[in-house]
Amino acid sequence: MWLYVVASLLGLFLLRRWHRERQTVPRLSEKHVLITGCDSGFGSLLARQLDARGMRVLAACLTEAGAAQLRAATSDRLQTVLLDVTSSKSIADVTAWVRQRVGDQGTTGLTPLLSPSCHPIIPSFTLPICASRGEAGTGLWAGGAAPALPISFPGLWGLVNNAGISIPTAPNEWLSKEDFVKVLNVNLVGLVEVTLSLLPLLRRARGRVVNVASVMGRVSCFGGGYCISKFGVEAFSDSLRRELRPFGVRVSIIEPGGFQTGIIDPAPLVKGFVGLWERLPAEAQAAYGRHYVDKYAKTTTLLQRLSSSRLSHVTDAMTHALLSRCPRSRYAAGWDARLIFVPLSYCPAWLSDTIIGLFLPIPASGIP
Numbered sequence: 001m002w003l004y005v006v007a008s009l010l011g012l013f014l015l016r017r018w019h020r021e022r023q024t025v026p027r028l029s030e031k032h033v034l035i036t037g038c039d040s041g042f043g044s045l046l047a048r049q050l051d052a053r054g055m056r057v058l059a060a061c062l063t064e065a066g067a068a069q070l071r072a073a074t075s076d077r078l079q080t081v082l083l084d085v086t087s088s089k090s091i092a093d094v095t096a097w098v099r100q101r102v103g104d105q106g107t108t109g110l111t112p113l114l115s116p117s118c119h120p121i122i123p124s125f126t127l128p129i130c131a132s133r134g135e136a137g138t139g140l141w142a143g144g145a146a147p148a149l150p151i152s153f154p155g156l157w158g159l160v161n162n163a164g165i166s167i168p169t170a171p172n173e174w175l176s177k178e179d180f181v182k183v184l185n186v187n188l189v190g191l192v193e194v195t196l197s198l199l200p201l202l203r204r205a206r207g208r209v210v211n212v213a214s215v216m217g218r219v220s221c222f223g224g225g226y227c228i229s230k231f232g233v234e235a236f237s238d239s240l241r242r243e244l245r246p247f248g249v250r251v252s253i254i255e256p257g258g259f260q261t262g263i264i265d266p267a268p269l270v271k272g273f274v275g276l277w278e279r280l281p282a283e284a285q286a287a288y289g290r291h292y293v294d295k296y297a298k299t300t301t302l303l304q305r306l307s308s309s310r311l312s313h314v315t316d317a318m319t320h321a322l323l324s325r326c327p328r329s330r331y332a333a334g335w336d337a338r339l340i341f342v343p344l345s346y347c348p349a350w351l352s353d354t355i356i357g358l359f360l361p362i363p364a365s366g367i368p
């Protein structure tokens with residue numbers, strides 16, 4: 001009996017969540033979204049996807065070549081800008097550029113509906129009523145008089161912090177402080193600075209922040225700045241989400257598993273850690289042994305081969321975070337993320353160490 005009750009309640013909960021999550025925010029053609037790291041990979045695909053949906057995409061690229069390639073594949077609506085997230089000047093320039101583009105959007109009309117837990121929505125059938133009366137309609141609002149809110153907020157609707165690098169990646173002992181800083185500057189400090197710089201515009205729009213972390217932000221599988229940076233992105237996003245919720249700004253974290261993009265290309269990764277091994281002192285080289293480098297290289301190549309080529313799993317999650325009336329706080333993207341890494345992140349350390357240890361080489365002077 002109780003089992004049926006619990007199963008029915010769970011079914012109702014899932015049905016309600018599915019129903020709420022499939023509703024999208026209105027007026028996509030008026031909404032601006034800035035995406036960082038659009039030269040390649042997820043950023044480029046997301047820019048093309050949102051452009052195809054009629055949104056106003058502001059695509060930030062690291063290089064002019066990447067920007068030109070994207071412009072050639074998209075409509076005239078999409079605008080590109082050069083952004084290096086490690087440069088405060090570049091971030092300030094892009095913020096001014098974005099302000100020019102979104103700042104002139106006026107505020108019009110009043111919303112008839114505000115869901116207590118989700119973003120304001122405007123059912124299409126109530127729009128003419130609002131426009132002609134100039135007051136809040138009754139529509140679907142169930143909680144008495146609906147609060148009067150502007151239909152179209154000026155500002156930036158979405159920020160997708162996507163830019164990232166993974167090199168240098170290697171066992172921690174092989175790396176210098178500068179090696180860690182190089183990755184942290186792009187993946188974490190850059191992301192924080194871009195967000196802080198654009199927050200006033202996002203707050204005005206009651207918009208969305210979508211931060212690209214990784215399953216490596218849940219389970220730290222290898223040394224170097226990458227996993228640290230992604231744990232940092234998770235922490236930053238969690239506090240930001242709680243702080244911005246009262247302003248109507250929603251913050252989502254994307255946690256992709258392995259996907260075949262430039263960032264996991266084994267050739268530069270292997271070249272990178274072979275170079276790092278060669279600069280090690282003789283004592284450390286002897287402690288690890290040359291076979292360590294070879295096994296590390298093989299594992300990197302194997303993981304790339306096992307990774308998915310369906311980048312749309314990630315960009316669909318980003319799109320949902322930007323456009324759903326009820327975005328999620330976290331999106332695990334990819335079968336490996338859902339079936340391996342997220343469950344692994346809840347395991348006790350002895351178990352996750354044993355499982356991850358199976359993929360790590362044993363150093364020459366290590367204990368088997």
Ligand SMILES: NC(=O)c1ccc[n+]([C@@H]2O[C@H](COP(=O)([O-])OP(=O)(O)OC[C@H]3O[C@@H](n4cnc5c(N)ncnc54)[C@H](OP(=O)(O)O)[C@@H]3O)[C@@H](O)[C@H]2O)c1
Pocket residue numbers: 036037038039040041042043061062063066083084085086161162163164165186212213214215255256257258259260261262263264307
């Ligand atoms: N692919 C995966 O398996 C995976 C898994 C989990 C998380 N992620 C995350 O997904 C995000 C996108 O990566 P991706 O997989 O699409 O790889 P990607 O194709 O290498 O994309 C990364 C983008 O960031 C740009 N970039 C690098 N340094 C930058 C800087 N200083 N300022 C601005 N942009 C910069 C790159 O430009 P250039 O191309 O010109 O260098 C590139 O366009 C990253 O945050 C990554 O950590 C990827």
